[in-house]
Amino acid sequence: MSGRSRRPGIAAGILIVAVGLSVRYPITSVSPLLDEVGDAYRLSRTAIAVLAAIPVLLFGVAAPLAPALVRRVGLSRAITVLLAVLAGATLLRPLAPAPLFIGTVAVGAAIALLGILAPQIIRLALSARGGFWTGVYTTSFGISAAAGAALSVPLFHALGERVGAALAAWTVPLLIACALSLVFGPRIEGGDGAGTIHSDRPRESVFRARGLWPVTGFFGCQALIYFSLTAWLPTIAIDRGADPTEAGLLLAWMSIAGLPASLLAPSLASRPRWRAGLIIGAASLAVTGLVGLGFAPAALMPASIAILGVALSAAFGLSIALIVFTSPNVAQTAAFSAISQGLGYGAAAAGPLVPGLLVEAGVGWPAVLLMLAAVALCELAFGLASLRASRPAAA
Numbered sequence: 066m067s068g069r070s071r072r073p074g075i076a077a078g079i080l081i082v083a084v085g086l087s088v089r090y091p092i093t094s095v096s097p098l099l100d101e102v103g104d105a106y107r108l109s110r111t112a113i114a115v116l117a118a119i120p121v122l123l124f125g126v127a128a129p130l131a132p133a134l135v136r137r138v139g140l141s142r143a144i145t146v147l148l149a150v151l152a153g154a155t156l157l158r159p160l161a162p163a164p165l166f167i168g169t170v171a172v173g174a175a176i177a178l179l180g181i182l183a184p185q186i187i188r189l190a191l192s193a194r195g196g197f198w199t200g201v202y203t204t205s206f207g208i209s210a211a212a213g214a215a216l217s218v219p220l221f222h223a224l225g226e227r228v229g230a231a232l233a234a235w236t237v238p239l240l241i242a243c244a245l246s247l248v249f250g251p252r253i254e255g256g257d258g259a260g261t262i263h264s265d266r267p268r269e270s271v272f273r274a275r276g277l278w279p280v281t282g283f284f285g286c287q288a289l290i291y292f293s294l295t296a297w298l299p300t301i302a303i304d305r306g307a308d309p310t311e312a313g314l315l316l317a318w319m320s321i322a323g324l325p326a327s328l329l330a331p332s333l334a335s336r337p338r339w340r341a342g343l344i345i346g347a348a349s350l351a352v353t354g355l356v357g358l359g360f361a362p363a364a365l366m367p368a369s370i371a372i373l374g375v376a377l378s379a380a381f382g383l384s385i386a387l388i389v390f391t392s393p394n395v396a397q398t399a400a401f402s403a404i405s406q407g408l409g410y411g412a413a414a415a416g417p418l419v420p421g422l423l424v425e426a427g428v429g430w431p432a433v434l435l436m437l438a439a440v441a442l443c444e445l446a447f448g449l450a451s452l453r454a455s456r457p458a459a460a
Contacts, residue, residue, distance in 0.1 A: 076252035077190035080144065081198060083242040083249075084183050085205025087148060088176045090213030091155055092120050093320070094235050097217045097299050097313030098228060105228040106162045114421030116169060117296040121288070122414035123173025124180070128407025131181040132399045140189070141250030144182060148246050151175040152239035159229030177410065181402045184388050188398045190253050195389050196335030200328040203382040207320045207327045210295070215317030218310050271400040275453075276391040282447030283344075283387065285409030286440050287380035290351060293416035293437055294319065294373065301430050305363045315370055322371035323378025330379040331386040337452075343383055344448035350376035351441035359434035380444065384409075387451050 095102065096117070103113045134143045150171060158168030183202055191198040213235070221231040271277065298319065299312035307315065330347070333339045350372050357369030392401035420433045 074190055076249040077186050078198065078201070079249045080141070080246060080253065081183060081186055081191070081202045082205050083245045084144065084148075084179050084186075085202045086209045087151065087239055087242045088179050089206050089209035089320075090235055090238075091151065091172050091176065093210045093213030093295055093316065094217040094220075095213075095232065096295055096297075096316060097214060097309065098221060098231065099296075099300070100309070101221065101226075101228050102165075102232075106165055108162070110421065110425055114296075114418050114425075116166065117421070118414050118416075118418035119166065119169045120173035120176065121292045121410055121417055123170055124177040124288075125407050125409075125411025125414060127174035127177040128181055128403045128410065130174075131178045131403045134178065135182065135185070135399055140182060140185060141246070141253050144179065144186075145243060145246040145250055147175045147179050147182075148239060148243040151179070152236050152243055155239055156233055156236045159232040177406070181406050182399065184385060184392070184402045185398045186253070187389055188392070196332045196386060199331035199334075199386045199389055200382060203327040203331060203378065203385055204324055206381065207324045207378050211317045211320035211324075214299075214313055214320060218313045271397050271404065274392070274397065274401060276387075276451050277401060277404060279447045279450035279453075280384070280387045280391055281405040281408050283380075283409075283444055283451055284384040284405050285412040286444035286447060287347075287351075287377065287384055288409050288413035289416040289440055290355075290437050290444070291377045291381065291416070292413050293420055293433075294377070296417035297420050298370070301358065301434075302366065304430060305366060307366075315367065318367060319370045319374040319377070322374030323376075326375045327378035327382045330382040334383055334386040334390070340383075340452055341449060343379065344452070345445065347376050347379040347383060348441050348445035348448065351380065351444070352438045355434045355438040355441065359431035376441075383448070387448075391451065 099113050138146065154168040154171035154175065157164050187195055187198050217231065220234055224230040224234065298316050302312035302315045303309060330343055334343055354369050354373035354376055357365060357372065361369055388402050388405055392398040423433055424430065
């Protein structure tokens with residue numbers, strides 16, 4: 066393969082990593098500081114729960130905009146614009162209570178659209194090794210989530226325990242990602258800057274695509290569990306005796322423990338015969354980790370969280386792989402991804418919100434974690450149903 070013909074693939078790989086590294090720490094950097102955010106902006110526990118739920122809710126609400134945005138400005142330009150919006154919203158959030166909520170809405174919308182467009186990059190420029198690049202993308206998610214959770218509290222202390230400064234500091238890496246998108250994005254389609262996909266318009270509605278609904282159910286279940294824990298794991302850990310810094314590190318540990326699974330699961334899913342085992346394993350580990358987190362001795366909490374990290378990272382990687390391997394064609398990938406992720410994230414918005422409301426109403430965390438274990442069993446059912454429509458793919 067000539068150097069010229071490899072350039073779109075190299076550019077797409079850099080762009081995938083830049084996007085993946087940008088779409089979790091704007092959320093996980095807030096979770097360890099929820100109590101401090103509440104004190105600084107005088108928010109009630111219900112308001113904090115709503116704030117934690119906003120990004121996931123916007124993941125669902127904003128999803129239908131992705132295909133229209135690509136048609137309007139092209140794939141690479143859409144990604145650059147969204148990274149710029151994400152950086153601006155992250156800078157806006159700390160100004161006051163109203164901008165905190167408005168900025169969080171914009172953060173959720175931008176992350177949603179970036180996540181929906183990433184599978185289209187893989188289908189367009191990296192399909193020859195779709196499983197591998199899906200794994201790279203989901204692994205970068207895990208690194209982003211771990212960085213936000215691990216560095217949030219130390220950054221807060223380093224900046225004089227000023228909540229606003231600690232939240233705004235995350236704008237810097239987002240600006241770097243935006244610059245990378247400006248440089249490498251136009252190269253995906255050989256330099257026209259648009260990244261437009263030239264393809265015949267599909268004649269059949271994507272709503273009738275095989276596998277759409279079970280893939281959507283699988284995506285929603287794993288996302289609901291993930292965002293429940295992203296929002297409330299530090300609080301659960303503190304409730305079980307951890308200090309705030311340790312609680313933030315435990316959230317980071319969940320992401321770090323899952324990094325190998327986030328890389329390997331999508332790569333292995335390139336082989337159809339492995340998919341059922343991977344789905345069963347991910348769901349089983351999720352049930353084990355959730356039950357352990359709720360009922361095992363506190364000393365075993367790091368082990369339970371590590372199991373959850375493996376389970377959730379594998380499930381997320383598999384959900385993206387199923388989108389890549391099940392969408393009918395390149396032209397319909399954005400629409401397929403928008404529906405499956407949009408509806409899935411819409412359901413997952415209950416993850417940050419409902420546990421907080423249940424606990425405020427007097428329900429204990431062990432009971433909440435058992436409810437999440439039931440969601441993991443639904444994930445298993447949807448995952449196995451989705452296998453009937455997924456297609457083979459090159460590793």
